[in-house]
Amino acid sequence: MPLDLQDTIAAIASPSDPAERGIIRVSGSDAAGIAGQLFRADEDASDWQCSRLPTRVVGTLLIPSLSTPLPSALMFWPTSRSYTGQPMAEFHTIGSPPLLDATLERIHECGARSAERGEFTFRAFMAGKIDLVQAEAVLGVIDAADHEELQVALTQLGGGVTSRLVDVRSEILSLLGDLEAGLDFVEEDIEFITKQQVCDRLTGCITRLQQLTDDSATRLPSGYRRRIVLAGLPNAGKSTLFNRLIGAERAIVSSTPGTTRDYLTSVINVGGMDVELIDTAGWETAADLIMQHAQTLRSEQLAVSDLILWCTAADLDESRSAENVRLRAQANAAGVSLLDVITRCDLSRITETAYAAELQDSHRVSAQTGAGVQQLSEELQRRLAGDRSSRSELLSSTSVRCRESLVGATNAIQTAISSAEENVGDEVIALELRDALHQLRAVLGEVYTDDILDHIFSNFCIGK
Numbered sequence: 001m002p003l004d005l006q007d008t009i010a011a012i013a014s015p016s017d018p019a020e021r022g023i024i025r026v027s028g029s030d031a032a033g034i035a036g037q038l039f040r041a042d043e044d045a046s047d048w049q050c051s052r053l054p055t056r057v058v059g060t061l062l063i064p065s066l067s068t069p070l071p072s073a074l075m076f077w078p079t080s081r082s083y084t085g086q087p088m089a090e091f092h093t094i095g096s097p098p099l100l101d102a103t104l105e106r107i108h109e110c111g112a113r114s115a116e117r118g119e120f121t122f123r124a125f126m127a128g129k130i131d132l133v134q135a136e137a138v139l140g141v142i143d144a145a146d147h148e149e150l151q152v153a154l155t156q157l158g159g160g161v162t163s164r165l166v167d168v169r170s171e172i173l174s175l176l177g178d179l180e181a182g183l184d185f186v187e188e189d190i191e192f193i194t195k196q197q198v199c200d201r202l203t204g205c206i207t208r209l210q211q212l213t214d215d216s217a218t219r220l221p222s223g224y225r226r227r228i229v230l231a232g233l234p235n236a237g238k239s240t241l242f243n244r245l246i247g248a249e250r251a252i253v254s255s256t257p258g259t260t261r262d263y264l265t266s267v268i269n270v271g272g273m274d275v276e277l278i279d280t281a282g283w284e285t286a287a288d289l290i291m292q293h294a295q296t297l298r299s300e301q302l303a304v305s306d307l308i309l310w311c312t313a314a315d316l317d318e319s320r321s322a323e324n325v326r327l328r329a330q331a332n333a334a335g336v337s338l339l340d341v342i343t344r345c346d347l348s349r350i351t352e353t354a355y356a357a358e359l360q361d362s363h364r365v366s367a368q369t370g371a372g373v374q375q376l377s378e379e380l381q382r383r384l385a386g387d388r389s390s391r392s393e394l395l396s397s398t399s400v401r402c403r404e405s406l407v408g409a410t411n412a413i414q415t416a417i418s419s420a421e422e423n424v425g426d427e428v429i430a431l432e433l434r435d436a437l438h439q440l441r442a443v444l445g446e447v448y449t450d451d452i453l454d455h456i457f458s459n460f461c462i463g464k
Helices: 031-038 097-109 119-126 132-143 147-157 160-184 195-218 238-246 289-303 318-332 354-358 373-391 396-421 426-444 450-457
Strands: 009-012 019-027 039-041 055-061 070-077 088-095 226-232 264-270 273-279 307-313 338-343
Touching: 009 097, 009 119, 019 031, 019 097, 019 119, 031 039, 031 070, 031 088, 031 097, 039 070, 088 097, 119 132, 119 450, 132 147, 132 160, 132 396, 132 426, 132 450, 147 160, 160 195, 160 396, 160 426, 195 396, 226 238, 226 318, 238 264, 238 273, 238 307, 238 338, 238 373, 264 373, 273 373, 307 318, 307 373, 318 338, 338 373, 396 426
Parallel strands: 226 273, 226 307, 307 338
Antiparallel strands: 009 019, 019 088, 039 055, 055 070, 070 088, 264 273
């Protein structure tokens, strides 16, 4: 990013919508001077510019285009201990867009230029306050679509991923030191570390890197909503259950089989996670082109789903049980997790068919009365939480960028292990370990190109 990091920059750092509070951020060597031109502190805090510690001051903003002073609090970091590693000021005031725009215009008149996208975080990265993995996590926090994504971003921002990579790097550096010390005394035949110890220590590094590599390969895209598809024979109670789960009468419910000819979707909240619920046409032989199209759409939805709720009516005719078993097996063969649901359990006159009764792991519900629906929702939460547990280490943006480097580091370490097992010279093992270190530095951002930085920080909004 061809930016002058010595410039003093300013931008609105709060959302653009009206709010109780708005924030304007200023960073650079002249932050204190610019703040002093428009901020007037209360009498008991007039010496805030002399402070050498982070300070919060209450006062007003004097904006020529405004007829009255604007109440504000000033957050002032006078040294490099700020987020950006530079003197920094933040004005916390009324979150009215016109007032914030007028204040920002005055700040520009005082000498600050407009910040570019992600420039505050870019300065933090260049100052060594955060690494590249954490910089990506800042954007992840901003863009988080649900609670799960927010937790992943916060964990990454807090150094959860960085600490694991740093541990691996430290182990490799320590091992490299032992190997190179031995090379210095090769003529004296002094062995600082055995080949078996090399293999054991590197195997531990492989395990830790492999977990991150696997996570990067399975990480869901940012904003992705998991999909739950309701499937089963016609008239199996899918649409009634769909309406009950979304809390609205969206799907047409009829005792006539084949009422659903298309698919319906709605977003529901499952354990703090937005999930797309899809009601599909019943499984049956297509009698016309419209039904054939509906069956095609159903197959497409099943292929991209995360969980299939296979609905079996408690009053299913014995004559159709064999067909239900056959079609359920087809759905199960798609490789998507499947959960059996026995519907219509409220009808006291119904005696469950042998097939419905033998599904011991199924959930029995009545969409009409709501019986069993809460338990079903809890099971959905458990299933989806278990599905996401292996994907909770890396943000998708970090996964895409780091995957190649993680694989490269893993391969280099594996080659070093093979060399040690074959009793190859320590200088060859050391060469592979240096390659692994280079790959890890690329992940952490210690080695980077302008193209990589442009790609990452251009996705930020202005003010972050």
